[in-house]
Amino acid sequence: MRLGALLGTLLAFSSACLPSTFARSVTGDRVLVLVPAVEAALHEYSVFLDSLERRGFDVSVRAAANSSVVLHTDGDRLYDHVALLAPAAKRLGAALSVQDFIDFVDTGGNMLVAASAALSDFQRRLAVQFGVEFDKRGTAVIDHSHYLRTKAPSNHTIVAASRLSNIPAVLSPPLLADEHRAIYFEGIAHSYDSQIPLLAPLLTGSRSTYSGSPATAERPSSKSTQEQLSGRSLGLVSVFQSRSNARVVFAGSTALFSDALISAEHSANGPFVTDISQWAFQEKAVLREIAHRHHLASAASSSSSSEQPDHYRVANVISYEIDLSVYHDDKWHPYIADDVQFEATMLDPYLRLTLNHTQSADSDAVATYHGDIKLPDRYGTFTFSVNYKRTGLSSIDVQDTVAIWPLRHDEYPRFLSAAYPYYAGSFVMVAGFLALCAAWLWNTEPAPKSSKPKSS
Known part of the structure; x- marks a missing residue:
């Protein structure tokens, strides 16, 4: 089924889940979305992909293992933005390397990278280049206090996250309000290097959130739940902006963009996904x-x-x-x-x-x-x-x-105010010298009186 036909049938559903926006990117409209399998991705991420098309993007959904996928031709970028939604892929495109993606960002391209518990070593190495280090393979984000509550047995690995950083340039006012709906997250945690000024955590865990093995998710009292990554140090979504103003978003969850969590009851995934994708693809800020x-x-x-x-x-x-x-x-x-x-x-x-x-x-x-x-x-x-x-x-x-x-010789002021005491001293010295000279010239000694007697 063609992408346009499938997404067109889901227009009404996606319009209800994601805000209606028509912003255009200032850097270009060509978006490459790499997924494990095209047909499955069109169903799983239909709301997100339809949102991109409604915002004016030319979306190309390709399989991550497709050998015809390249990012550059003769030094020119073929795409303006890349969304990686294939975290388990060990090979991307026509033998694309980590350096190819770094060059893509260096030349002004923007990226949105979504991970999962099955994250490949290739994408781990890519994230490290931007100061993001994902947790060990097989771990998951767990929260026994804030999670998606359903009629079926609750899954504590679908975390209801609400701790957002106050970054108005990225997040819209409803999400920055004190009371906002939860953002459902199912995936892997990452640590972020706080010493890198270009990197900022956007969504982090709460006090009860930690990273551990999903096998212990239903046993909150287990000692194995005490992991290094927990609370605010546990990154869920981080944003990176290079010195060339290219933008990269790292999210530890592909499910964050899925129809299932976007359409979940009391979910803020729709506005949140719209905000981070608009920011990443330079539609705002x-x-x-x-x-x-x-x-x-x-x-x-x-x-x-x-x-x-x-x-x-x-x-x-x-x-x-x-x-x-x-x-x-x-x-x-x-x-x-x-x-x-x-x-x-x-x-x-x-x-x-x-x-x-x-x-x-x-x-x-x-x-x-x-x-x-x-x-x-x-x-x-x-x-x-x-x-x-x-x-x-x-x-x-x-x-x-x-x-x-410096000033020219004829541009200096005739008299300097700071030198007035010296000027005064000079005039006082001249006046004193003239007074001494006058006293010397006009103050003569009287003639001595003669001692000879006068003749008669």
């Missing part, structure tokens, strides 16, 4: 710099203010501006924040100050950040930069190399 400029503040109203000089003088007052936009809901919007900072750096930052935002007069989708900055009283080669990195948002790194020159 994409921040970009439109333009930036700097010039002397005194030239702001002149016709030459748009010309960006390559040097300034020490202690000049300059005007610096940068235009920022953010993409979400299929549209560019002005990015409003109060923590966009400018830096002037020469080895160490000499200046760091927060810019003020205003609405751009040229576009409704741009916010302009402005600041009047007095340059340091130090000459040399400086870097003017706005290095803006926030979790979940695309990073902005704008740099200009500008020389700051």
Whole structure:
């Protein structure tokens, strides 16, 4: 059965489970979904796949072992996004290596990786490259207090997770609310390297969640349930954003994307899967710099203010501006924040100050950040930069190399206020010298009186 025909028959069902969204990715619409078997995956993940198609993606569902699957041809990416839903596959595509997937991300491709208890060594090695280490084979996430309760015997390995990180760039407001529906998770736990600033845990375990053997899932008092991975240190879903702004999501559960858990009673899997896939495929939280400029503040109203000089003088007052936009809901919007900072750096930052935002007069989708900055009283080669990195948002790194020159000999002030005491001392010395000279010249001794008697 063709993908379009099968997904079309399930449109009504999926529309009820996943929110209706029509966002488009800013990096491209080509999605490769690798699954163990195509026919089975079309039934198991029909809601998720239909959601991608309704959002405008060109979805290609391929078997993981298909030897015709490649990611690059002549150095060019064949796909913009890859979703790995075949965790047990020991071989992917035409002998694809871990390095092929790393190169895919380095060239701007985005990935969504879903794991399970049967995770292959290949995908374990791939995850380690991004700071994610999955637990041992055969282990599962277990919670005896929070799990999916059904009429059948309850399965404590289907965890009702609710501990989400506060990352508004990734998660929608309903999921960030204090009270939200549970996210059902069945799979394997992972640890995350908290020392990597590019990696952030999105969904973690609660106090009663741990990683262990499923054989002990119905015996909560067993000592074997005490495992290293538990609580907040137990990662369920983590997000990674590279320095090139490519995005990768690691989820320890393929069942997270399945129709069964998305349609479960009181399940938040639908909105959660939509949020992480929108973020991973760059349909939201994409921040970009439109333009930036700097010039002397005194030239702001002149016709030459748009010309960006390559040097300034020490202690000049300059005007610096940068235009920022953010993409979400299929549209560019002005990015409003109060923590966009400018830096002037020469080895160490000499200046760091927060810019003020205003609405751009040229576009409704741009916010302009402005600041009047007095340059340091130090000459040399400086870097003017706005290095803006926030979790979940695309990073902005704008740099200009500008020389700051010393004053010319005729540009120094005639008198320095700091030297006034020395000026006064000089004038006092001159005045004292003149007074001494005057006293010497005009204060002569009287003539001595003669002792000879006067003649008669």
